[in-house]
Structures are given as structure tokens and as C-alpha cells.
Amino acid sequence: MSATRGLEGIVATTSSVSSIIDSTLTYQGYEIDDLADHASFEEVIFLLWNGRLPKEAELNELKGQLAEHAAIPNEVIEQMKSYPLKDIHPMAALRTAISSLGLYDEDADVMEESANRLKALKLQAKIPTIVTAFSRLREGKDPIAPKKDLSFAANFLYMLKGEDPDEISVDAFNKALVLHADHELNASTFTARVCVATLSDVYSGITAAIGALKGPLHGGANEAVMKMLTEIDTVENVEPFVRKAIDNKEKIMGFGHRVYKNGDPRAKHLKEMSKRLTEITGEKKWYEMSVKIDEIFTAEKGILPNVDFYSASVYHSLGIDHDLFTPIFAVSRTSGWLAHILEQYSNNRLIRPRAEYNGPNKQVYIPLEKR
Ligand SMILES: CC(=O)SCCNC(=O)CCNC(=O)[C@H](O)C(C)(C)COP(=O)(O)OP(=O)(O)OC[C@H]1O[C@@H](n2cnc3c(N)ncnc32)[C@H](O)[C@@H]1OP(=O)(O)O
Ligand SMILES: O=C([O-])CC(=O)C(=O)O
Numbered sequence: 001m002s003a004t005r006g007l008e009g010i011v012a013t014t015s016s017v018s019s020i021i022d023s024t025l026t027y028q029g030y031e032i033d034d035l036a037d038h039a040s041f042e043e044v045i046f047l048l049w050n051g052r053l054p055k056e057a058e059l060n061e062l063k064g065q066l067a068e069h070a071a072i073p074n075e076v077i078e079q080m081k082s083y084p085l086k087d088i089h090p091m092a093a094l095r096t097a098i099s100s101l102g103l104y105d106e107d108a109d110v111m112e113e114s115a116n117r118l119k120a121l122k123l124q125a126k127i128p129t130i131v132t133a134f135s136r137l138r139e140g141k142d143p144i145a146p147k148k149d150l151s152f153a154a155n156f157l158y159m160l161k162g163e164d165p166d167e168i169s170v171d172a173f174n175k176a177l178v179l180h181a182d183h184e185l186n187a188s189t190f191t192a193r194v195c196v197a198t199l200s201d202v203y204s205g206i207t208a209a210i211g212a213l214k215g216p217l218h219g220g221a222n223e224a225v226m227k228m229l230t231e232i233d234t235v236e237n238v239e240p241f242v243r244k245a246i247d248n249k250e251k252i253m254g255f256g257h258r259v260y261k262n263g264d265p266r267a268k269h270l271k272e273m274s275k276r277l278t279e280i281t282g283e284k285k286w287y288e289m290s291v292k293i294d295e296i297f298t299a300e301k302g303i304l305p306n307v308d309f310y311s312a313s314v315y316h317s318l319g320i321d322h323d324l325f326t327p328i329f330a331v332s333r334t335s336g337w338l339a340h341i342l343e344q345y346s347n348n349r350l351i352r353p354r355a356e357y358n359g360p361n362k363q364v365y366i367p368l369e370k371r
Contacts, residue, residue, distance in 0.1 A: 003356040008258065012351070013193065017048055017339045018182040023262050027182055028052070036269045041152045041177040041332070042066065045124060048182055048339035049117070063151075069125035070146040070155070072097075073104040077133060077143060085138040090131065090327045091214040095207055097130045098123070102203030109201050116345060119202040120338040127334050128152070131327045132159035153177055156331065160320070168280065169318055172273050176314060179266045179307065180329050182336030184259070188212040188219065192337045193344045197351040202341055209337045210330055216253065219333070222325040224253035225312035229289055230322075238292040242300075252297050254309030263304040270310035277317035286313035 004010055018027045025032040027044065028051050035044060039053075046054040046062050054062060079100055083093055102108045105122065107115045133143035136159075144159045153174035157165035165173075183189070192209035196202065213219035232241045245252055257264055271290075278287040290313050294305055308329075315325045 001354060001356050006258070007353075012185060012190065012353075013344075015184070015340065015343060016051060017336065017343060018184050020184050020259050023260055023265060025183070025265050032179065032265055033269075036175055036178050036266070039178055041174050041181070041335075044178050044181050045152075045335045048335050049120065049342065065121050066125045066152060067146065067148040069122045070129050072101065072126050072129050072133065075104055076100055076130070077137075080130075080134055080137055083134075085134075089214075090134055090323050091210065091220070091330070093134045094127075094131060094327050094330060095210040095214070097134070098127070098210060099203065099207040101126060101130070102201065102207075105203070108203055111199065111345070113342075113345070116202055116342060120342060123202065123206055124334055124338060127331050128156045129159065131324065131331055132156060134327075135160055135321065135324060136162075156328075157318070160324075168277075172277060172314060173318060175269060175273060176311060176328070177332040179269055180311075180332035182333070182339065183307075186218070187215075188333065189337055189340050193340050194351045196341050196344050197348055199348065202338070205341045206334060206337055209333070213330055213333060214326060219308070219326045219329040221253045221306070221308040222311050222315070222329060223322050225309055226316055226322045226325065228253055229286055229312060229316075232289055232293075235285060235288050235292055238289055239296060242293055242296045246297075246300055252293065252303075254312065255297055255301075255303045255305055257304075257306045260304070260306070264306045266307045267305045267310055270307065270314055271305075274310045274313040274317070277314060281317050283317065286316055 016028065018025065019029075027035060028047050030047065030053075035047075039047075040059075042059060042063055043053060045066075046059065076097055080093065080097055083096070085093075101123070105119065107119065110116075129143070129146060136143050141162075144162050146155045146159055150158055150164075151170065151174065154165055154170045157169055157173055185193075188209040191212040192205040195208040196205040216224050232238055242252065244250075274287045274290060278284045290310060294309070298304055311329075312322075312325065315328065316322065320328070
């Protein structure tokens with residue numbers, strides 16, 4: 001029995017939700033480029049949960065259901081008000097609030113498929129409301145209730161800022177949601193599947209997944225990229241910064257990937273969006289700095305940007321607080337987590353790998369007074 005560090009290359013389950021084959025990402029067989037160019041996030045949710053694209057009536061029904069379930073219990077808002085709002089990371093707040101949402105769902109532990117699908121709907125509908133409510137509460141403002149006639153992407157921006165978003169922002173945000181929705185057996189999705197494979201509940205699965213996404217080697221990297229760009233500050237500073245990082249063997253956040261070694265197919269979409277949005281805001285430096293980091297680091301190390309790299313300047317250009325970047329990733333990835341959770345329940349077996357023991361052997365107990 002010998003261990004593979006980080007389970008690299010280990011195939012741990014079968015899944016029809018998404019695939020990465022030869023650097024091509026598909027959701028239920030649809031290529032990501034096609035979906036990024038044409039699909040609404042609501043269509044992607046339906047696709048991930050049902051294995052096919054919705055017909056118009058089905059899409060309208062889903063939109064209605066998401067709107068119907070978007071409000072969060074007042075108890076959860078009151079609890080959020082009691083969080084140390086100014087001192088905590090929004091991912092910690094989100095993790096706690098999603099967990100507490102489960103307390104107010106009397107069917108949290110009901111395991112029938114229809115009950116689990118309803119919980120999936122409720123969670124997907126409520127997660128944007130939680131993220132935006134937290135953001136407003138910490139600014140000393142009241143949360144804004146979602147509008148029934150807005151798309152998922154538009155509603156998020158509306159609840160965050162309190163005004164109807166423009167079309168360009170909504171399109172960009174929708175595309176970002178589509179691009180982040182699912183990614184095979186990434187760390188947070190695996191976490192969700194391990195959790196619910198014990199036949200624990202959907203809320204526990206999503207709470208666990210949020211905890212895994214939070215780390216800077218995974219979803220937390222998008223915020224770390226913006227921190228790095230802010231620190232570099234000018235295009236002229238890029239070269240010395242990157243060379244120093246390479247010399248010191250430091251990581252450049254937003255680069256590298258466990259599966260993609262020839263490039264992440266989502267990065268080009270985010271790069272294009274970053275260019276367009278920074279032209280509109282007039283803050284082209286974020287795009288220009290990103291491109292220069294990309295050029296130098298790729299040429300020197302052959303390590304390419306992942307989904308988190310250009311998404312940082314995209315979200316910044318949309319006027320979003322930097323520490324909300326990872327919660328936004330969670331809002332999108334919840335659709336994938338839920339698809340995997342439903343798939344896990346439908347063909348469940350406890351997930352329990354083995355460890356290769358490398359500790360001491362033949363130890364003999366020594367009484368406390370003799371140690
Ligand atoms: C949505 C997502 O989760 S996408 C990933 C988001 N995470 C990041 O952007 C953080 C930065 N990237 C990384 O830390 C890594 O590339 C990971 C965690 C994504 C993948 O890690 P692994 O598959 O374990 O790759 P691993 O660490 O083995 O990398 C191989 C080599 O490339 C180097 N490397 C990988 N990524 C980077 C990077 N971003 N900066 C500098 N060097 C890197 C490693 O140091 C290692 O070098 P070595 O062989 O000299 O030791
Ligand atoms: O797949 C992974 O390892 C990381 C991830 O979630 C992504 O790239 O979207």
C-alpha cells in the first residue's frame with residue numbers, strides 16, 4: 001500500500017456532472033466555451049441538476065422557484081447582525097450562515113430525493129441573499145430583498161449595491177458565474193461528496209464545501225490575486241516583483257492547476273472580460289499588469305493562469321469588494337456542489353480511503369509518573 005500525495009491522478013468516483021478531458025471542460029457534455037458564450041447561469045443550474053438544457057417553460061419555472069426561495073429567515077439575519085461584522089472574513093460568515101440556515105429547515109434531515117432537490121433549490125436561491133446581506137450589514141446598511149423580475153446575476157448585483165445594474169455588468173457577472181459553476185472532483189466538491197456520503201444532510205455538505213473553497217490554494221486564490229495586484233500597483237513594478245518571487249521560490253497566486261498543465265480553458269474568457277471591463281472603467285492598469293505577470297511567469301516557469309487569475313480584475317472592475325470574490329465563487333460553485341451531492345445520494349457508498357502508516361511502531365505504554 002503506497003500513498004499518492006494529494007491524491008494526484010486518483011480516480012475516486014464516476015460522475016456525469018462535468019468532465020476535464022485533454023484540457024477541455026464540459027458540463028454534462030456541453031463545452032465550456034459554448035456555455036460561456038450563450039448560456040444564462042439559470043440554464044447552467046438546470047443543466048447540472050438535470051443532465052439536459054431546460055425548455056423555455058422549465059427555465060421560467062426554475063427562475064420563479066429561485067425567486068420564491070431567495071428570502072432568508074429573519075433569524076439568520078438577526079444572527080448575522082451579531083457576528084463581529086468588521087473583523088471576520090465573508091467566507092467565515094458564509095460558512096456559519098449556511099450552517100445556521102439548516103437549523104430553520106424542518107426537512108434538513110429528510111433523505112427522500114424530492115426533499116433533497118427542494119433543499120438544493122432553496123440553498124441556491126438563498127446563497128446570494130446571504131452574501132449580499134452580510135456585505136450590507138457590515139457597511140451599516142439594511143439588507144436588500146431580491147427582486148422577482150431580475151435574473152440571478154442581476155439580482156446579486158442589485159442586492160449588493162442597491163441599484164439596478166447595467167447590462168454590461170450583468171452579462172459579465174453571468175459569464176463569470178457560468179465559468180465557475182462546476183469543475184469535476186475539485187477539493188471543495190470532493191469535500192461535499194465525502195460529507196454527504198456518510199448520509200449527512202445537504203446543508204452539512206455545502207457548509208463543508210465552503211470551508212474547503214475558502215483556502216488560498218483553491219477558491220481563496222482570487223482574492224489573493226487582487227491583493228498581489230494591489231501591492232504591485234504599477235505595470236513598471238511587475239517585472240521586478242515577478243522575478244523576485246521566482247528567485248525566492250514564492251508562489252504567484254492564480255497560476256498553476258492540479259489538472260490543467262497546458263492552460264485553463266476558462267482563463268481566456270476572463271482575460272477578455274478583464275480587458276473590456278477595465279477599458280470601460282478607465283482603470284486599464286489592472287488588465288495590463290495581469291497580462292505582464294502572465295507573460296513573464298508563463299515564459300519563465302511554463303505555469304499558466306487558472307480561473308482565479310483574471311477573475312480578480314473582472315470582479316474589481318465590477319466594483320466588488322475584494323474579500324467578496326471567494327464568496328462569489330461559492331455562489332456559483334454551489335450549483336456544482338449540489339449537482340454532485342444529488343449524484344452522490346443517488347448511488348451512495350461511504351467514501352473511506354486508506355492511509356499509509358509512517359508513524360512509530362511497537363510502542364509500550366509508560367505510566368504517567370515514569371514519563
Ligand atoms: C479554483 C482553483 O482552485 S484553481 C487553483 C487556485 N490556486 C492558486 O492559484 C494558488 C497557486 N497555485 C498553486 O498553489 C498550485 O498550482 C495548485 C495548488 C493550484 C496546484 O498544486 P499542485 O498540483 O500540487 O502542483 P505542485 O505544487 O505540485 O506544482 C508543481 C510545481 O510547480 C510549482 N508551482 C505550482 N503553482 C505555482 C505558482 N502558482 N507559483 C509558483 N510556482 C508554482 C510548484 O512550486 C512546484 O514546483 P517544484 O516542482 O519545483 O516543487
Ligand atoms: O479543479 C480544481 O482543482 C480547482 C477548481 O475548483 C477549479 O479549477 O475550478
